[in-house]
Amino acid sequence: xxxxxxxxxxxxxxxxxxxxxxxxxxxxxxxxxxxxxxxxxxxxxxxxxxxxxxxxxxxxxxxxxxxxxxxxxx
Numbered sequence: 001x002x003x004x005x006x007x008x009x010x011x012x013x014x015x016x017x018x019x020x021x022x023x024x025x026x027x028x029x030x031x032x033x034x035x036x037x038x039x040x041x042x043x044x045x046x047x048x049x050x051x052x053x054x055x056x057x058x059x060x061x062x063x064x065x066x067x068x069x070x071x072x073x074x
Contacts, residue, residue, distance in 0.1 A: 001037060020069050026058055 004023050011019040024031035028043030044051065046058035054062060 018069055018073060020065055022062070022065065025061060025065065026054070 001023065004021065008019045008021065011017045024036050024040045026042055026046040027036065027040035028045070030036060030040040030043075033039065042051070046055055046061065047053065048055050
């Protein structure tokens with residue numbers, strides 16, 4: 001959480017950098033609960049069997065958020 005916030009602050013100081021907050025992006029329903037930043041659990045459907053790399057569903061979500069961010073800056 002601290003590293004994510006630090007990156008966000010650094011990006012805000014730059015003219016050409018953008019921050020995509022994905023800390024709870026792959027946590028499914030637990031990301032919408034109060035205090036999710038500290039309690040959200042990764043949803044296994046967004047990860048391959050190794051639970052490290054994104055699955056097809058995980059990459060679809062990542063692609064959508066990156067495209068949305070790109071649209072905002074164009």
